[in-house]
Amino acid sequence: MTTGAPTSSSTAPARRSRLRRYLPLGLAAWLVLEIWLLTLVAGAAGGLTVFLLLVAGVVAGSVAIKRAGRRAFQSLNEALQRGGSPERGGGNGLMMLGGLLLIIPGMISDVMGLLLLLPPVHKAVSRWTESALERRLRRAAPGSLGNVFQQARIHRPDGKVVQGEVIRDDRPGSGEQDRRPPLAR
Template sequence: MTTGAPTPAYRTSTSQQPRRSRLRTLLPLGLAAWLVLEIWLLTVVAGAAGGFTVFLLLLAGFLLGAMVIKRAGRRAFKNLNEALQRGTAPGQGGGNGLMMLGGLLLMIPGLASDALGLLLLLPPVQKAVGAYAERRLRQATPGTLGDAFQQARIHRPDGKVVPGEVIRDEQ
C-alpha cells in the first residue's frame, strides 16, 4: 500500500491547450457592449419622448419585423416551389435570407437593432452585404457542397480512402 498524494492522470500545461479564437474571446464582449448601447438608447429616447413612445416604437418594430419575415418566407417558399416544379435546383436566396435577418433584427427589442434591421431591408445594402458574404464564403470553403459530401463519403474513420461506389447485387 502506498501513501502520499495521488498523481493526476493528466497534466495541465498552458502550452498544450489550444488558444481561444479571437471570435470566441471578443463575441461576449461585443454582445455586452451591444446590450449596454441598446439600454442606453432606450433610456435616452424615453427621457426625451416618454416611456409610452418607446413602448410604441418597440411594438411597431416587432410588428414590422414579423411582417417582413412572413413576406420573405413566403417569397422563399414560392421560389423553392417553382424551382421544384421546373425540375431545377433552387437558385440563390435572392435576398430573402437578408430580409429575414432584417426582420429578426426589427423584432429584437432595441433601437440600434431596429436601425440595423431597417438598413438590411434596403436593396442596395442587401446587394452589398450579399456580395461580401458570398465572396467570404467562397474564400472560406473551396469547392462545392457536393465535393464535401464526396470527401465525407470516401474517407473511413480509420483513415483509409476507399475510391469507387458500392453496388449491391440483390439476389
C-alpha cells in the first residue's frame, strides 16, 4: 500500500484568538441575561409596559441614529465646501452605536445606549478609544497594518501559509488567444 506525500506531524491547527474563543459565549450570556431581565420587568410591571419600553427604545434609537447621520453629513458637506477634509473624531460613530444599542431589544443594551448618548460618557469613551487605537498602531510594524491582512493569505491543503500575488498576462498576442466572446451584433 502506498501513501501520498509525507506530511509533517507538527502542523497543529492555528490557535484561536481570545476574542474568537469567548465572543460566542459572551453573546449567549448577554442574550440570556437580556431575556431574564425582560421577564422580570414583565412580571413586575406587566407585558404592556415591557412592550412600550421596547417601542420607546426603537424610537429613541432611530432618532439618535438619524441625528448623528445628519451631523456627519453636515460636517462632510462643510468640509468639502472649505476644500479640506472632515474633522477627525466628530463623535458621530459613538452616537450611532448608542442609537443602535437602544434599538436592540433589551434592558442592558438600552442602558448602555443611553449612557453612550450622555456627553461626559461619550467624551470619555471617545478619548479611550482613540488612545487605544493609537497605541495599537504604534505597536504594529512600520508600513504594515499588523495582523489585519492575516486572513487574506492563501492556505495550502497541508496547512502551510503561502504569501504571494497572482500576475496574469491576458493581453491578446501574448501566446494565448482572446477568450472573450464577440459583442452581439
